[in-house]
Every structure is written in C-alpha cells, then in structure tokens.
Amino acid sequence: MKSAPAQPNLRKAALQMAGGGVVGLIGALSVSALLPEIRGTIAPGAVALLGVGMIYGLIGLMVGLGLVLPRVGVALLNVADREDLAEQRAVLTRSVITCVALGGALMLLALSGPTGRVPDTLAAGAMIAAVIVMAAVTVTQWPLYDELMRGVSMEAAAAMSTIVSVVVMSWAMLSHFGRTGPMDPLGLIAVLAGSLLLGTFIAAGRRGLMMPPQ
Amino acid sequence: MENRLRELREREGWSQGELARRLGVSRQTINAVETDKYDPSLPLALRMSRLFGVPVPDIFIDQWEPEA
Numbered sequence: 001m002k003s004a005p006a007q008p009n010l011r012k013a014a015l016q017m018a019g020g021g022v023v024g025l026i027g028a029l030s031v032s033a034l035l036p037e038i039r040g041t042i043a044p045g046a047v048a049l050l051g052v053g054m055i056y057g058l059i060g061l062m063v064g065l066g067l068v069l070p071r072v073g074v075a076l077l078n079v080a081d082r083e084d085l086a087e088q089r090a091v092l093t094r095s096v097i098t099c100v101a102l103g104g105a106l107m108l109l110a111l112s113g114p115t116g117r118v119p120d121t122l123a124a125g126a127m128i129a130a131v132i133v134m135a136a137v138t139v140t141q142w143p144l145y146d147e148l149m150r151g152v153s154m155e156a157a158a159a160m161s162t163i164v165s166v167v168v169m170s171w172a173m174l175s176h177f178g179r180t181g182p183m184d185p186l187g188l189i190a191v192l193a194g195s196l197l198l199g200t201f202i203a204a205g206r207r208g209l210m211m212p213p214q
Numbered sequence: 215m216e217n218r219l220r221e222l223r224e225r226e227g228w229s230q231g232e233l234a235r236r237l238g239v240s241r242q243t244i245n246a247v248e249t250d251k252y253d254p255s256l257p258l259a260l261r262m263s264r265l266f267g268v269p270v271p272d273i274f275i276d277q278w279e280p281e282a
Contacts, residue, residue, distance in 0.1 A: 084231055084241050147255050148243040208251035209242060 012075065013211060019076045023062055027054040045187025046110040052194045053106030060099030063092055078209055091144055094137045105130035106193055110186060152203045160199030167191050216275040220248040222266045237261050 031051045042050075066073030067089060070082050077092070079085040085092075105126040110116075112123035145153065168191065174180045183191075204210055223233045223244075230244040237244075239258065246252035253274075254262070263270045 078242070080229075080231060080241055087231070087241070146239040146243055147258060148240060148246055148252055151252070206251070207246045208249050209246070211249075 015075050016078075016210075019062060023055070023058045027051060027058055030054055042110065042113065042116060043184045043186060045184040045190055046113070046116075048190040049106055049186045049193070050110040052190050052197070053103045053110060055103070055197065056099045056106065056193070057103030060096045060103055063099070064096040067092055067096065078211075091141060091149075094141050098134055098137050101130040101133040102193065106189070109189070113186075148207060152200075152207055152209065155203035155206065156196070156200040158199075159202045160195045163195040163198055164192060167195070215253050216250060217247060218273055218275070219244070219262065222262075222268070222273065223248075226266075236265060 028051075031047065031054060034050065063077065066077045066085070070085055073079065073085050074082055077085065077088075079088055105123070108118050108123040108126045112118040112120050116123075142150070168183070168188070171180065171183050175182050201210070223230070226233075228236070230248070231241045234241040234244045237258065238261075243252065243254070243258075247254055259270050259274065262273055266273065
C-alpha cells in the first residue's frame with residue numbers, strides 16, 4: 001500500500017517565490033537604472049551580460065544571507081530546518097562563492113571594453129579569477145555530492161548544451177540570412193552564462209529541488 | 215516510480231534527515247525519491263531494502279509486466 005502524498009509547505013513555497021521575485025525585480029530595476037548611464041557606450045550583448053551577471057550576484061547574495069542568518073535561510077532556501085542548513089553549509093558556501101565571483105566578473109566585463117568605464121585589465125583579471133574559482137569549486141564540490149546532486153549537475157550540463165545549441169544555431173542561421181546582426185562577443189558569453197543558470201533551474205526543478213521539503 | 219519510502223520511514227518514526235543520515239545521502243535525495251521525482255540507483259535501493267528489512271519490489275512499485 002502506498003502512503004498518502006504529503007502536502008507541500010505552501011507558505012514556504014510562497015516565501016521562496018516572493019524571494020525570487022524580489023531578486024528578479026532588483027536585478028531588472030538595477031539594469032534599468034544603469035541603462036541611461038551606459039546607453040550608447042556598450043553593445044546590446046553587454047546589457048544582456050550585465051543582467052545575467054546581476055542575477056548570479058543577487059542569487060549568491062540571497063543564499064549568503066541565508067547562511068549568515070539561519071532563520072532567514074530556513075525560510076528562503078530549500079532546507080528542512082537549521083540542522084539541514086548546517087549539513088548543506090559546505091555545498092551552499094561554495095555556491096555563494098561561485099555565484100558572487102561569476103556575477104561580479106560578468107558585470108565588470110559588461111562595463112569594460114573600448115567605450116566602457118571599467119579597465120580591461122580589471123575585467124579580464126576578474127573573469128580569469130572567476131573561471132579558476134568555478135573550476136576549483138567544481139573539483140572540491142564533487143566529492144560532497146551524493147547521487148542525486150551528481151545527476152542534477154549532469155542534467156543541468158545537458159540542458160545547458162541544448163539551450164546553447166538552439167540559441168546559437170538559430171542566431172547564426174538568421175545572421176547568415178541577413179535577418180539579424182552577428183552575435184557580439186559579450187552576447188555570446190551572456191548566452192553561455194544564462195544557459196548555465198537556466199539549465200540548472202530546469203534540472204533542479206525536474207527533481208523537485210525548487211520546491212520546499214514535504 | 216511510485217514507492218512506499220515515506221510510509222516505511224514514518225513507520226520507523228524517522229525524519230527525512232534521519233533516514234538520509236542512515237543511508238549516507240542528502241535529505242534532498244530522500245525528498246526527491248518520496249515525491250517520485252527521482253529513482254535511486256540500484257545500490258541505494260538495496261541499502262533501503264536492507265535498512266527496512268523488506269525486498270526492493272516491496273518498496274518500489276513497477277507496473278511493468280512481461281509480454282506473454
């Protein structure tokens with residue numbers, strides 16, 4: 001006999017959705033506020049990259065806040081209680097480091113270049129550092145993962161690969177037909193970074209990791 | 215795949231975290247299995263079977279029938 005399905009914690013789900021909404025709103029408002037300042041000085045791809053970088057940064061800050069303030073963390077993050085949060089601390093801390101490093105580097109890169117306000121050397125250094133941090137986190141995080149998280153990581157990579165293929169091939173085809181301009185370098189990085197984020201959300205959602213514990 | 219993991223866990227009076235600790239996996243894995251979002255590996259299914267003292271087919275319900 002199968003047990004009756006447990007009810008999801010709707011209050012927590014609503015809190016998490018509200019938190020996500022606030023993060024998205026802050027990101028959109030921040031990019032909008034910056035647009036008049038940078039209009040005409042950076043390419044359209046850079047605007048997209050700025051938005052993706054902000055989303056990474058805000059996610060990192062939100063998870064970091066949850067780690068620093070466990071009460072907030074239990075309410076906002078996908079953990080059952082403080083004990084669960086403590087057990088997930090090592091993995092979540094690495095996620096925060098990755099998101100903040102990558103998000104910051106993407107934003108600096110978006111604001112650099114011939115007409116940008118950020119020195120190229122600073123943006124390049126931040127990107128190199130972010131890539132090194134991502135590689136180091138991936139290597140050190142893998143042994144901490146159990147079979148579910150390893151599966152989710154691989155599914156996220158597969159989803160990212162599919163999204164990138166569809167977007168880049170469609171864009172290249174339209175550009176070949178003269179229907180759109182060529183993809184600018186920062187636009188390509190925005191597609192890659194954005195697809196990684198989207199792929200992770202898709203893989204995590206399929207395994208129920210976007211919903212609170214039952 | 216449908217399963218009776220939650221029923222078996224609750225019968226023992228364990229939380230998801232407690233069962234996760236006993237099986238050496240994360241609490242998220244237990245939650246994903248209980249909500250039919252994830253089918254565990256064979257080694258993990260065998261560990262569940264030994265822990266609860268019931269055969270794997272009594273935990274995981276597969277509707278498949280071989281063709282006659």
